[in-house]
Amino acid sequence: MHAQKGAVLLFLSGLREKGVRPLFALAVTAASAAAAGQSSSIPGLDITVTKVERAATASLRDCPPGSNTVTAVTRPGEQFALVSVAFKVSQAYRPAPMKRPSITDTTDKAYNTAATFVDVGSVPEFSCTFPFRVPEGTKLKALRIENASFDLSKLEP
Amino acid sequence: MEIDRRAFIASLGGVAAVNLMDHEAKADALEHYMEEKLDAGVAAQQPEKFPTVAEIEAQIETRPFRRGAGSVFTSSRGNVKILEKMPDKPTLHDFFRLRFAPANHVLQSATRAMKTGMSEEIILACLLHDCVLSLIKPDHGWWGAQLFEPYIPEKSAFAIRYHQTLRFYADDDAGYEYPDQYYRIFGHDYQPPQYIADTYKMLKNHKWYMEPRLVTVNDLYAFDPNAKVSIDPFEDIIGRHFKQPKEGLGFDNSPSAHMWRTLSRPDQPL
Numbered sequence: 177m178h179a180q181k182g183a184v185l186l187f188l189s190g191l192r193e194k195g196v197r198p199l200f201a202l203a204v205t206a207a208s209a210a211a212a213g214q215s216s217s218i219p220g221l222d223i224t225v226t227k228v229e230r231a232a233t234a235s236l237r238d239c240p241p242g243s244n245t246v247t248a249v250t251r252p253g254e255q256f257a258l259v260s261v262a263f264k265v266s267q268a269y270r271p272a273p274m275k276r277p278s279i280t281d282t283t284d285k286a287y288n289t290a291a292t293f294v295d296v297g298s299v300p301e302f303s304c305t306f307p308f309r310v311p312e313g314t315k316l317k318a319l320r321i322e323n324a325s326f327d328l329s330k331l332e333p
Numbered sequence: 334m335e336i337d338r339r340a341f342i343a344s345l346g347g348v349a350a351v352n353l354m355d356h357e358a359k360a361d362a363l364e365h366y367m368e369e370k371l372d373a374g375v376a377a378q379q380p381e382k383f384p385t386v387a388e389i390e391a392q393i394e395t396r397p398f399r400r401g402a403g404s405v406f407t408s409s410r411g412n413v414k415i416l417e418k419m420p421d422k423p424t425l426h427d428f429f430r431l432r433f434a435p436a437n438h439v440l441q442s443a444t445r446a447m448k449t450g451m452s453e454e455i456i457l458a459c460l461l462h463d464c465v466l467s468l469i470k471p472d473h474g475w476w477g478a479q480l481f482e483p484y485i486p487e488k489s490a491f492a493i494r495y496h497q498t499l500r501f502y503a504d505d506d507a508g509y510e511y512p513d514q515y516y517r518i519f520g521h522d523y524q525p526p527q528y529i530a531d532t533y534k535m536l537k538n539h540k541w542y543m544e545p546r547l548v549t550v551n552d553l554y555a556f557d558p559n560a561k562v563s564i565d566p567f568e569d570i571i572g573r574h575f576k577q578p579k580e581g582l583g584f585d586n587s588p589s590a591h592m593w594r595t596l597s598r599p600d601q602p603l
Contacts, residue, residue, distance in 0.1 A: 233513070234510075236510060237554070238554055242557040242559065242560060243557045243559045244555075246514060246553055246556050248512065248513065249511070249513050249516060273450050288505050289508070290505075290550075290553070291508070292554075294445060309505065
């Protein structure tokens with residue numbers, strides 16, 4: 177990894193010597209509201225909310241995710257709130273059907289996701305991104321997974 | 334921007350080629366490579382431009398076949414192949430193996446229904462819901478229900494018949510989103526015809542609304558190119574709920590026997 181970065185830096189210094197302003201330096205990386213993840217658990221399942229983003233489309237995948245290729249698209253005036261959640265399964269986990277997560281906004285209006293838990297426990301660690309179709313500009317308050325609730329307000333972009 | 338050093342060097346023709354380049358040429362090559370990567374990254378983030386209904390219609394005369402032809406009658410790559418002959422008394426399993434194959438989508442759909450604890454009638458409906466696409470595509474819900482109706486529970490046939498309608502209507506509570514693939518295949522400005530809208534209105538008030546709705550929910554999540562699925566987990570459900578005729582499918586004088594025969598022998602000229 178260090179060697180790769182070294183090679184890139186070497187080339188970059190060459191560019192600078194030539195007085196070239198590399199276009200890619202202007203590239204903006206995707207903003208992430210990560211950090212400040214909060215953790216909670218239901219028996220045998222450690223759950224951490226890692227990120228909240230907004231997007232016009234959402235990949236429709238179960239949780240844990242496979243490689244389903246279907247995407248949902250927003251209608252005018254809507255956006256997807258994408259809530260990413262990391263899961264760790266311990267030996268104490270007993271597989272049982274889990275309800276789909278839901279979110280609430282700052283007025284306590286609830287929104288559902290199309291994503292479903294399927295085969296939780298089949299892998300020890302996984303991350304899922306739950307899409308919620310919300311009106312543009314909606315501020316999120318909390319995510320609910322079974323009986324656990326997670327504050328989303330600090331993770332809002 | 335992350336640079337994959339190996340990919341970059343390979344793009345220049347390998348280490349030997351890079352060693353022949355002077356410092357300025359290397360810098361030029363890197364800049365060019367990174368611009369390409371940036372363009373590709375930006376392009377990937379752009380929302381896909383879906384066709385209009387008119388654009389899709391304009392493609393009709395560019396094909397030697399109609400889009401509604403069942404998959405046993407056409408080939409997406411070159412000529413069609415000789416099909417393996419069906420046994421004298423074909424079973425549902427034989428049709429899965431010889432006419433519906435690979436059937437990956439319906440197997441994924443039924444696998445998901447099973448894993449999420451749905452009823453056996455729904456699992457069976459998911460397993461069969463798109464099989465008729467081998468025969469014909471337009472109104473596949475109705476055709477599919479007709480094909481299987483003599484042999485399966487009423488609820489499963491209802492679910493197969495009406496999943497086609499409910500695919501056009503999102504249902505947040507049930508977890509069904511209108512899929513991007515429908516923008517792609519029907520056009521982003523497509524409006525379902527009146528009979529579909531009327532059927533949807535009927536279904537919304539029907540006590541069995543959730544039967545076809547659950548088929549659509551599993552349908553949506555069954556397009557995973559990496560999924561490994563098999564018909565084996567469904568043998569018991571087929572055994573319990575599919576009334577396999579002793580004469581074989583196509584030879585039992587059922588109302589849909591002719592459809593099974595057509596699937597068996599799609600090369601018959603008349």
